[in-house]
Amino acid sequence: MRNTLRQVSRSANFMIGFVTVMLILLMVGIYPLFNPGSPLDMIGLGTFFKPGTYISMYDAVETATAYTLRIDDAAAKRVAAKLPMADRESMKRWLIAYGIAEDAIHTDDLNDLLNLWNNTYDESARPAGLTSAFRKSVARIDAALEGLLEPLDVRVYTTSPETGETRETARIKDNQFINVSEVVNTRRLWLGTDNFGRDAFKELLAATGVSLKIGLIAGVIATALGLMLGLLSGFVGGIVDDIIMFFANLFTVIPGFVLLILISYSIGQEQRGATVVAAVIGCTSWVWTTRSVRAQTLSLRNRDHVNLSRLSGHTLPRILVTDILPYIASYVVMALILQICSGILAEAQLSMLGLGPKTTETPTLGLMMFWGMTYAAHQNGAWWAYFPVILMIALVSFSMNLMNTGLDQVFNPQLRS
Amino acid sequence: MPDIMMNGAAGRDHVGELCLSGKGVTKVYGMGARRTVAVDHVDFEFRKGEVISIVGESGSGKTTLVKMLLALTSVTEGDIYFMGGKRDITTRQKKHDYWRGIQAIFQDPFSSYNIFHKIDAVLLDCINMRGGKGFSKEKKTEMMSEACKFVNLEFKELTNKYPFELSGGQMQRLMIARIFLLQPRILLADEPTSMIDACSRATILDMLLNLRAEIGMTIIFVTHDIGLAYYVSDTVYIMERGRFVEFGGADDVILRPSAEYTRRLIQDVPKIHEPWDFTKRSPRAVLT
Secondary structure (H helix, E strand, O other): OHHHHHHHHHHHHHHHHHHHHHHHHHHHHHHHHHHOOOOEEEOOOOOOOOOOOEOHHHHHHHHHOOOOOOOHHHHHHHHHOOOOHHHHHHHHHHHHOOOOOHHHOOOOOHHHHHHHHHHHHOOOOOOOOOHHHHHHHHHHHHHHHOOOOOOOEEEEEEEEOOOOHHHHHEEOOEEOOHHHHHHHEOOOOOOOOOOOOOHHHHHHHHHHHHHHHHHHHHHHHHHHHHHHHHHHHHHHHHHHHHHHHHHHHHHHHHHHHHHHHHHHHHHOOOOOOOHHHHHHHHOOOOOHHHHHHHHHHHHHHHHHHHHHHHOOOOOHHHHHHHHHHHHHHHHHHHHHHHHHHHHHHHHHHHHHHHOOOOOOOOOOOOHHHHHHHHHOOOOOOHHHHOOOHHHHHHHHHHHHHHHHHHHHHOOOOOOOO | HHHHHHHHHEEEEEOOOOOEEEEEEEEOOOOOOHHHHEEEEEEEEOOOOOOEEHHHHOOHHHHHHHHHHHHHHHOOOOEEEEOOOOOOOHHHHHHHHHHHHHHEOOOOOOHHOOOOOOOOHHHHHHHHOOOOOOOOOHHHHHHHHHHHHOOOHHHHHOOOOOOHHOHHHHHHHHHHHHHHHHHHOOOEEEEEOOOHHHHHHHHHHHHHHHHHHHHEEEEEEEEEHHHHHHHHEEEEEEEEEEEEEEEEEHHHHHOOOOOOOHHHHHOOOOOOOOOHHHHOOOOHHOOO
């Protein structure tokens, strides 16, 4: 036993997979401690906020101290942000049409461009070859340019609720800065928010936890059922074998996923919690475990040590548990890992079809994808609402398969290097 | 192997009443196109205290017969009689009682042990089976030490060890120690020496025959080695394709064989002082 564990721990494949799964589990467990509250709280009023740090504007003005920093390119950056490249190209196009030589226009040098523009632009001019829609859009750009180079102070006014008197409470200059750590309310949304305005990162971790739980329940049920039926079928043989194999063949012929859809549908939305879905997945995926355990048991049951155990008067359960099970234990562990992995995938598939666990109570990886798809996250360019989910599913199943490959290399003498 | 001959010869004086016999015992595997008759209506009478050999080549049905005798597989047709009455293994308890009277040693000592259990477990099982479940730990250890001593093993060196830490010969000797503890009336030895090196082979046979002298049991050797059968047994049964083609006293069968199959088996035994002569073998034997 100890020797086997040592061999397993030396397998690079297994350890990479194992550490990855453990890290995921660790994050799932620890993150809620730093960021308490339900992962399904709709904190954002609006859909698909971009990932980033969100700072309370109110608190920034009210509570944080203002520091004056002289930063040379601050103004340039501000102007650049207000005047995107597309607008500058529009300006350039107007200027060329107006008769300025193309060499004299530098869209990269903002000061130069603005000087040229302010000296040249005439709203009433009608350069040839420009549509009136384009002229109007250029006029809008021109209006926005006002005061761009000489920024005005931003004034903050408050109205006293008692006297109704309005007075200036803050005046913010263009070179004033605040220290983000001094702002009372900031929120880091690593993956922005989803369509409901939930913190997508927090939701992703909670969903991973639930999905792993579903996978574990489904895997344990499928493996336990498969193991029990396989052992009985292989060891007892005869009519028991025939009956079990009849059902196993039946389940093999009917595509498992169709069965899963039908059962999930017939259970109904109300009863379909995460555990129920996990149980349904488990009960439909025992077949191949049964078949392979049966095959292994068949080859073991005529071994001398089993015969000797029978001659010693041991009961059937005892023979199965002490003389057969230890020999196929490594195989069963591998089957369990694969079943957990396929349980997670089956839940994702079901949820994508809207037949997964009941919505609005628990997030699962499949449900997050379902929401992302239903609310057209992919069309809105909100990659953060679905891509990390895909990545997480891939990571979990990849690392579990890696663990399995590692175990196979340890237990399968033909693959041992 | 002078010891073995002496022991074998000594046993021949104590032939007593019937202990295990069968009438029309048949085993059929599969059905339809895959129907195979492994054992075909065999009759046999094994007497108390005898050493009996069942000789045949691979696939002749020896192992199937052994399994039926051990109640490890069902009998398709025919009856087996045990200790004067028809064998009754209908309930678990009756089967358990039957196994107290008949035990086995198998061919491959390496696969006879559960590799996950320590050696002590095998011997403790035997003590429990003989009703020693309530014995004190000291008493059990003493019994195990005695059994190990009988087969020239030191219990102190074996305790807490796993089977893979033993040699093949040691494993097979421990199997005999198991029989020593169980003290069955009949021992079925299914090629007990075929996987053992030649030096250990004599020791193992010697121990088995000593054990018979000690506890007065019947030994049924199942083997493909007709030479070994001649050395150790009183009665020899020759089995070919599921049937007994010849049986009788060892001297009668081996020295004056009547069946063609027996003659071939005897011819195929290599002789140390003669050159190996292929021409003497039957055409079929050469082909196989």
